[in-house]
Structures are given as C-alpha cells and as structure tokens.
Amino acid sequence: MHFISQLWYVFLLPFAFKARTFVRVDGSQNERQSSLKARISANAKVDYIFFIIFFFSCTINLHATEFLITPPPATEVRAVWLTTNYGLDWPRNRTSVEVQKRELREILDGLQELRFNTVFFQVRARGEVFYLSRLEPMSGLIATAGKGEPPFDPLRFAVEECHKRGMELHAWIVTYPLGNEEHVKSLGERSITRKDPSLVKRFNREWFLDPGNPRTDDYLLALILEVVENYDVDGIHFDYIRYPDNRGRFPDDGMYRLYGKGKSREDWRRDNITRFVTKAYDEVKKRKQWVQVSSALLGRYRVLEGVGHGWTAYETVYQDVARWMSEGKHDAIYPMMYYKDQHFYPFVDDWVHQANRRIVVPGLGAYQMIELEWSLKDILDQVEHTREQEVQGQAYFRTEHVLSNTKGLMTALQWYYRYPAKLPPMEWLSDTVPGAPRDLRAERTSDGEFELAWEEGEGERITYNVYRCEMDSFDRNDGSKLLATGVRESNIRLLVPNDDRAFYYYVTASNAYHNESEPCIPAFFYHSDTVK
Numbered sequence: 001m002h003f004i005s006q007l008w009y010v011f012l013l014p015f016a017f018k019a020r021t022f023v024r025v026d027g028s029q030n031e032r033q034s035s036l037k038a039r040i041s042a043n044a045k046v047d048y049i050f051f052i053i054f055f056f057s058c059t060i061n062l063h064a065t066e067f068l069i070t071p072p073p074a075t076e077v078r079a080v081w082l083t084t085n086y087g088l089d090w091p092r093n094r095t096s097v098e099v100q101k102r103e104l105r106e107i108l109d110g111l112q113e114l115r116f117n118t119v120f121f122q123v124r125a126r127g128e129v130f131y132l133s134r135l136e137p138m139s140g141l142i143a144t145a146g147k148g149e150p151p152f153d154p155l156r157f158a159v160e161e162c163h164k165r166g167m168e169l170h171a172w173i174v175t176y177p178l179g180n181e182e183h184v185k186s187l188g189e190r191s192i193t194r195k196d197p198s199l200v201k202r203f204n205r206e207w208f209l210d211p212g213n214p215r216t217d218d219y220l221l222a223l224i225l226e227v228v229e230n231y232d233v234d235g236i237h238f239d240y241i242r243y244p245d246n247r248g249r250f251p252d253d254g255m256y257r258l259y260g261k262g263k264s265r266e267d268w269r270r271d272n273i274t275r276f277v278t279k280a281y282d283e284v285k286k287r288k289q290w291v292q293v294s295s296a297l298l299g300r301y302r303v304l305e306g307v308g309h310g311w312t313a314y315e316t317v318y319q320d321v322a323r324w325m326s327e328g329k330h331d332a333i334y335p336m337m338y339y340k341d342q343h344f345y346p347f348v349d350d351w352v353h354q355a356n357r358r359i360v361v362p363g364l365g366a367y368q369m370i371e372l373e374w375s376l377k378d379i380l381d382q383v384e385h386t387r388e389q390e391v392q393g394q395a396y397f398r399t400e401h402v403l404s405n406t407k408g409l410m411t412a413l414q415w416y417y418r419y420p421a422k423l424p425p426m427e428w429l430s431d432t433v434p435g436a437p438r439d440l441r442a443e444r445t446s447d448g449e450f451e452l453a454w455e456e457g458e459g460e461r462i463t464y465n466v467y468r469c470e471m472d473s474f475d476r477n478d479g480s481k482l483l484a485t486g487v488r489e490s491n492i493r494l495l496v497p498n499d500d501r502a503f504y505y506y507v508t509a510s511n512a513y514h515n516e517s518e519p520c521i522p523a524f525f526y527h528s529d530t531v532k
Contacts, residue, residue, distance in 0.1 A: 071419065071478065071479045071480040072387075072416060072417060072418065072419055072421065072479045072480075073387060073421060073479055074419075074421060074422060074476065074477050074478060074479035074481075074482060075392075075421060075422045075423070075424050075477075076387075076392065076393045076394075076421040076422075076424075076479075077117065077118055077332075077359070077361045077392050077393025077394070077395070077421075077423060077424065078114075078115065078116045078117050078118065078393055078394060078417060078421060079116065079117075079118035079119070079120060079170075079334070079361060079393065079394070079395035079396070080111060080116060080118075080119060080120065080395065080396045080397075080398065080399045080402060081120045081122070081172065081296075081363075081395065081396070081397045081398045081399065082107065082119050082120060082121050082122060082172075082398070082399045083122055083398045083399065083400075084121070084122040084123075084125060084130050084139065084141070084154075085122060085125040085126070085174075086141075087141050088398065088400065089107065089398055089399040089400050090103055090104055090107055090399075091103060091104070091141050091142065091143070091154075094141060094142070094143045094144075095143065096143050096146075097143045097144075097145055097146070097149075097152045099143070100142070100143050100152070100154075101152075101157060104154075104157065104158060104161065105161060107399060107403065108158075108161050108162060108165055108167070109165070110403045111165075111167065111399070111402075111403070112165040112166065112167065114402070114410065114413050114414065114417055115417040115418075115419070115420050115421065116167060116417070117166070117167055117168060117420070117421060117422075117423055117485065117486060118167065118168050118170060118234075118235075118395075118423070119158075119162050119167055119168070119169050119170070120170050120172040120237050120296075120334075120395070121155065121158050121162075121169050121170070121171065121172055122172040122174070123154075123155050123171045123172060123173060123227060124136070124172075124173045124174050124223065125139065125174055125179075126174060126177050126178050126179035126183060127178040127179055127183070127184065127187055127191055127192060127193070127207075128140070128187060129223075130142065130154040130155055131153055131154060131155035131156070131226075131227065131230075131231065132151060132153045132156075133223070133226055134226070135219075135222055135223055135226065136190060136192070136223065137187050137188070137190040137191075138151075140186070142154060155171065155227070155231055155233075156231060159231055159232050159233060163232070163486075163488055164488075165486075166420075166463075166484065166485055166486030166487060166488075167486060168234035168235065168423065168486070169233055169234055169235075170233065170234055170235030170236065170237040170292065170294070171227045171231070171233045171235065171236055171237065172237045172239060172296075173223070173224065173227070173236065173237065173238055173239065174239045174240050175209070175220060175238055175239065175240050175241045175276075176208045176209045176210075176211060176216075176240055176241070176242070176243075176244070177206065177207075177208055177209075177240050177244070178191075178192065178193060178200065178206070178207040178208060178209065179206065179207060180205055180206050180207070181205065181207070184207050192209070192219065193207055196215075196219070198213070198215070199213055199215060199216050199219060201250065201251050201252065202251075203244060203249070203250055203251060204244070204245070204246060206244070208244055208250075210252060210255060211243065211269070211272040211273055211276065212252045212255035212256065212259060212268070212269070212272050213255055214259070214275070216276070217275065217276045217279050217280075220276065220280070221279060221280060221283055224236060224280055224283070224284065225283060225284075225287065228284055228287050228288055228291060229287060233291065234290075234291065234292060234512075235291055235292035235293070235294060235331075235332075236280070236284055236291060236292070236293050236294070237294050237295065237296065237334070238277075238280075238293075238294070238295040238296070239295070239296045241273060241276070241277070241295050241297075241319065242273060242297075242298065242313070242317035242318060242319050243269055243273075243317050243318050244317075252269075256268060266318065269318040270314075270318040270319075270320040270323075271320075272318075273318055273319060273320065274320050274323055274324060274329075277295075277324050277329050277330070278324075278327070278329050280293065281293050281329040281330065282329075285429075289429055289430070290426075290429065290430075290461065290511075290512035290513055292331045292332055292359075292426065293329075293330055293331050293332075294330060294331060294332035294333060294334055294359075295319075295321075295330065295333060295334065296334050296335075296336050296363060297313050297319055297321060297333055297334070297335045297336065298311055298312065298313035298316065298317055298319060298335070298336065299311075299313075299335050299336045299337040299338055299339060299347065299363070300312045300313065300335075300337075300339075300343070300347045300350075301313050301314055301321060301322070301335070301347070301350055301351060301354055302314045302315060302350070303315065304346055304347065304350060307342055307343070307346055307347075308342075308343070310343075313335075321333060321354055322354040325354060325355050325356040325358055326356050328356070328428065330358065331358055331359060331426055331428075331429070332358060332359035332360070332361065332392075333351065333355060333358070333359070333360055333361075334361050334362075334363050334395050335347075335351050335360075335362060335363060336363040336365075336397065337362045337363055337364065337365070337382075338363070338364075338365030338367075338368055338397070339365075340368075340374065340378050340382070344362075344382060344385075345385060348360075348362055348385065348386065348389060348391060349389065352389065352391060358428065359392045359424055359426075360391055360392060361386075361391065361392055361393045361394060361395050362382070362386055362391060362394060362395070363395045363396070363397055364379055364382050364383070364394055364395065364396050364397070365379075365397060366379060366396045366397060366398070366401035366402055366406060366409060367397060367398060367401050369401065369406050369407045369409070370401070370406060375407065376407045376408050376409060376412060379409060380412055380416070382394075383416055392424045393421075393424075419479045419480055419481075419482050420482045420483070420484055420485040420486075421479060421482070421485065422465055422482070422485050422510065422514065422516065423485075423510075423514045424514060425513060425514040425515045425516070426513045426514060427513070427515065429513050430511075430513045430515065431515065432459075432511065432513070432515060433511075433515050433516070433517055433518075434457055434458060434459030434462055434509040434510070434511045434515065434516075434517045435457030435458035435459055435509065435517060436457050436508065436509060436517045436518045436519060436520050437454040437455060437456060437457050437464065437490070437507045437508070437509055437517070437520040438454065438455040438456075438457060438520060439454060439455045439520075440452060440453075440454045440505065440506075440507055440520045440521065440522065440523045441453050441454070441523060442505055442523035442524075442525040445493070449493045449494070449495055450493065450494045450495070450496045450525070450527070451491060451492070451493045451494075452466065452491065452492050452493075452494070452505055452507065452523065453490060453491035454490055454491070454507050454520060455490065456490050456509075457509050457517060457520075459509060459511050459517075460511070460512075461511060461512040462509045462510065462511060463485070463486050463487055463488055463509070463510050464484075464487040464488075464489075464490070464492075464507055464508065464509055464510070465482065465484070465485045465486075465487070465507065465508045465509075465510060465516065466482070466483040466484040466485075466487060466492055466505065466506070466507055467481045467482055467483065467505070467506040467507070467508070467519070468481060468483050468503045468504070468505055468506075469481050469503065469504045469505075469506065469522075470502075470503060470504075471504070472504050472522065472524075474506050474519050474522070476508065476516060476519075485510075496527055497527065498527045498528050498529045499527060499528075500526075500527070500528045500530075500531070501526075501527050502524065502525065502526040502527070503524075503525060503527070504522040504523070504524050505522055505523045505524075505525065506519040506520060506522050507519065507520050508520070
C-alpha cells in the first residue's frame with residue numbers, strides 16, 4: 001500500500017508545481033537570467049492541489065502523510081557534492097570556455113530551483129586544481145581561453161554564480177591522494193611527485209602525500225591558503241583526509257621510526273591527521289574567521305556494539321573526529337553515510353554524540369540508487385530520519401544523481417524542499433547579531449512585478465531572508481513563511497499574481513556566521529488589480 005501512495009504523490013506533484021512563482025533581484029536582462037529565483041507558493045491553487053496529495057496519501061498510508069503536513073525546517077543545510085574529478089558532474093566537454101560556463105550555470109540553476117543552499121565545489125582533485133594556482137597545474141579538463149582573453153578561473157566563476165543564486169560555495173579539497181602512475185605522469189613537472197618526491201609514497205599502484213611527514217602539512221596549507229586568501233569561498237571542505245585503504249601496509253616505517261616517539265603506530269597515524277586538521281583550522285581562522293571548516297568523513301565513526309563490523313573512521317583510517325570536535329578544530333562534519341537500515345540510523349545518532357554540538361550533516365548516497373539498486377524510499381526515509389533527529393540537514397553524492405531525477409529523487413525533493421531554508425548559525429565563532437534592515441517598501445512595478453526594497457542595517461558580509469505572513473505576526477522558525485534566503489542585494493522582485501490576497505512582508509539580515517537579526521517593520525501589501 002505504501003507503494004501506491006508513492007505513485008499518487010509522484011503523479012500529482014508535477015501538477016502542483018505548475019502554480020509556482022519566481023523571485024529575482026533587480027538588474028539587467030542578462031543579470032536576471034542568472035539571479036536569485038527562489039520560488040514561492042503564490043495562490044490557493046497550490047494549497048488545493050497539495051490538499052489532494054495529502055488526502056490520497058491519508059486514505060492509503062497514514063505514516064506517509066507525516067512529512068506532508070509538517071513544514072520543512074526553516075534552518076537546514078541542503079548540500080550537494082559537485083564533482084569535477086574526471087568531469088563526473090562538470091565539466092562535460094572542453095569545447096570552449098563559454099560552453100563550460102553555460103553547463104555550470106545550468107547545473108546551478110537546477111540546484112537553485114530545488115532550493116539547495118550549499119555547493120561543495122571540487123577545487124582540488126588528485127594533484128590538479130580547478131582554479132588559478134601557482135602551486136599545482138590546472139586540470140586538463142578546463143577549456144583554454146581564446147587568444148587575447150584572460151585564462152578561465154572555474155572557482156572564481158563558480159563562487160560568483162553560486163552567490164547570485166543565494167547559495168554558498170565551499171571549496172572541496174581532496175587532501176592526500178595524488179592518483180595513479182599514468183595520471184601523475186600526465187601532470188608533468190608541476191606534479192608534487194616530481195617537485196618534491198620526499199613528500200610522497202607509492203602504495204597499491206597509487207601515489208599519496210605522506211601524512212606522517214610534517215612538511216606535507218606545509219604543502220597542503222599553502223594550497224588551502226591560496227584558496228582562502230584569493231577567493232570569496234564560504235567554506236573549506238576536506239575529503240580523503242585519512243590514510244588509504246589497506247592502511248596496515250602503507251610504507252611509512254621510516255617516518256614512524258623518526259617521529260613515532262613511543263606511540264603505537266595507530267595512535268601516531270591518528271595524531272598525524274589531527275596535527276594537520278589543527279593547523280589547517282587555525283590558519284584559515286586567522287585569515288577569515290567566518291569560513292566554515294568541514295570534512296567529508298568515513299560514514300561510521302567507530303564500531304557500535306550489536307551493529308556488526310566494517311570500515312570505521314577511527315579504527316580503519318585514523319580519523320579521530322571526536323578529538324577534532326572536542327578541541328574545536330572543525331565547524332561541521334559531513335560523514336559519507338552511503339549505507340542504509342541498521343548501518344545508517346544508529347551511526348547518525350553516534351555522529352551527533354561525537355560532534356560537540358557543532359554541525360552534523362549526513363551525506364546520503366544518491367548514487368546507490370543506481371549502483372546498489374536502492375529505492376527512492378531508502379533515500380527519503382533517511383531524509384525524514386535526519387529531520388526527526390534534528391540533524392542539521394542533508395548532503396547528496398553526487399549532483400548528477402539529483403538533477404537527473406534518478407528514480408524520481410528530484411521530483412520528491414521539490415516537495416521536501418518546497419520552501420527555502422536558512423543555514424545553521426556558527427555561534428561558537430561569533431554570537432554577534434547584525435542590525436535589522438530598515439524602511440522596507442513594497443510596490444507593484446511598471447512591468448507588473450512586485451518589488452520589495454529596504455535599507456541595509458549594520459553589519460558586514462550580510463545576506464537577507466524574506467518572509468511572507470498572512471497575519472501581523474512573525475515566527476523565524478516557521479519554514480513555510482520563507483520566500484528567499486541568501487539574498488545579497490537590498491531589493492528583490494517577486495512574480496506574485498494579483499489574486500485579491502493581502503500579506504505582511506518581513507526581511508531579516510544574516511551575517512557570515514549565519515546569525516539572524518530581528519525582523520524589520522513589516523510592509524503590508526494587498527495584491528489586487530482593482531483595489532489600490
């Protein structure tokens with residue numbers, strides 16, 4: 001019977017979304033096409049169709065209606081990993097810079113339409129990068145600029161395009177793996193394996209930076225600081241920040257004899273990873289305190305009694321995450337929880353326990369719907385569990401499996417993410433609240449659109465959140481009242497029909513730590529063709 005209720009849901013949902021309207025910031029025609037377009041429910045038709053969905057689900061499966069009647073959280077990370085390695089998500093061809101820009105815009109448009117708010121953009125793969133670096137070569141996947149044109153900088157372009165759409169960009173950095181022999185040779189003299197062979201080890205026909213060599217930290221820090229100092233990224237996100245598979249045979253005997261200092265090899269290896277984590281966190285915060293530092297971790301932290309065995313972050317690859325969090329050296333963790341059932345749910349709870357009240361967002365294996373024939377329900381059950389457990393959101397690996405609507409995932413997320421969401425505050429970094437916006441004005445423009453404009457309040461690196469309420473009351477925790485988040489201008493245009501409905505509009509400010517201001521004095525507006 002649950003399957004039947006899912007069929008009704010999938011059948012009716014596209015009709016519900018025909019009643020959508022759009023939001024954009026003011027600007028030129030070209031700017032409009034790439035500007036913020038956070039969609040809103042604009043009229044009673046949407047509510048009516050949603051009621052039909054609700055009714056049929058109620059009559060068939062009561063459990064399936066729980067998510068229908070509960071608004072999504074007002075604060076929730078909605079993230080994807082956008083993979084550039086091998087061009088898995090982007091870029092798909094090297095035809096020209098303009099083609100690659102268009103492809104990336106289309107991807108970001110799709111994520112914006114689904115109301116995602118965070119993009120992990122892969123800026124370093126295996127010894128090659130996707131930005132203009134003095135240390136490592138640009139990926140050969142990036143198109144060459146035309147004669148007389150400046151070189152294409154994918155990261156700078158991606159940051160600008162994400163910010164236009166109200167999304168954050170976190171620079172995703174693969175740390176220790178460098179690739180196989182063929183790949184390393186293709187990078188030529190700029191490969192670290194050629195520039196400084198003392199930093200690398202060959203293992204299982206692959207090359208790796210050696211975590212046991214303290215100079216490896218310096219090399220990776222130089223790469224990280226290139227990004228932090230030269231780009232307006234919102235986060236640094238580490239991947240493969242661990243020892244490789246079959247770690248027992250990793251060739252680090254010499255470094256262990258030199259630096260082990262009486263520790264077990266296991267503890268020494270954990271200390272090596274923690275040493276780098278600590279240095280990286282501290283150096284990032286010295287430069288830009290607001291930049292979130294996070295990692296994609298192995299999905300299970302430690303072996304849990306009664307749950308079975310398998311890979312774990314702590315025992316298998318030496319990620320001492322509980323220590324990182326207790327010492328305040330990470331702002332968020334994104335464990336790659338590409339499992340299900342008893343290998344997912346108890347481990348989510350364990351990650352929350354380890355996190356020292358910082359941000360925990362499980363990574364969901366959307367790709368497993370193809371590789372292991374998971375059902376759509378497997379993923380959606382995990383989304384619901386994260387909300388029930390008050391985990392701070394969801395991240396999906398990877399972008400293609402969301403936007404290609406694998407087994408209806410994109411369609412389902414249109415409902416789960418039917419309102420925008422704010423990002424969770426990082427109050428351990430700063431509890432300063434920005435000043436509220438002032439002088440909110442609402443008017444119908446000459447071209448028929450509805451515009452809100454306001455004066456900026458006090459604070460730096462401010463974005464804005466827009467709310468709409470039927471009554472003269474404000475609840476920042478009611479996700480159904482949000483129209484847009486991450487707005488970077490002091491005005492926004494809404495395509496709202498004149499259907500004889502009246503609303504109070506509110507705007508709040510959020511700073512780079514995601515601390516939210518008090519609302520401005522609301523603007524009341526009656527949407528009508530006849531009543532002025």
